[in-house]
Amino acid sequence: MKLFILIFLFIAIFPLQAVLIDFENLARNTLVTNQYQASGVIFSRNNTTDYSGYIGDVTIPDFGVYDFGGYKNALCYGTVGLQLNLTFVLANGSNAFTNAVSFRIGDGDSATESFRISLYNPTGTLLHAQEYTTTSGSVNGGVSVSYSFANIHRVEILGIGSGSGGSIDNLSFNAVQAVPEINSLLAIVMAIGILIFIKK
DSSP states (O other), X not given: OHHHHHHHHHHHHXXXXXXXXXXXXXXXXXXXXXTTGGGTEEEEESOSSXXXXXXXETTTTGGGOOOOSSOSEEEEEOSXXXXXXXXXXXXXXXXXXXXXXXXXXXXXXXXXXXXXXXXXXXXXXXXXXXXXXXXXXXXTTEEEEEEEEEEEOEEEXXXXXXXXXXXXXXXXXXXXXXXXXXXXXXXXXXXXXXXXHHHO
């Protein structure tokens, strides 16, 4: 009985499977919004006139976005002041969170690209923010980023400095979990309490 409760709590708190999205299944020039909702993430942008949020082929390159160490299709982010959002959700669209996310980001053209990556929890509290500047070249033109924080609900990519924009590829994140309601939190606390009581 003790083992069963322990396994249940472990699975509830630490999901086992991870999700990988490489954008290869979408056509060029597709605006990405909820196509990956069933996988646990939706995308949005703060403008309607830029290529941010569209699929580009970095080998052509579409939208002036060159190879940055990814493969073919990538999801573009905008220029200075433009924002691309990745929001974690359940398959039904309700709010969710993950505890780890990683992706490749940048642009392989000759100009440097500067951007800020910010992570927020479900209440909108900033968990972490970091600025990057990448240089030219298919490898140096991009950077692989990886973050591990509890309750990552939204990732914001914001163009800063004098960059002309770039793209992301190979988005990976741990399986999402529902944002718990008060009753769910109480149930988890009670289950932990029962486990502690049984162990005594």
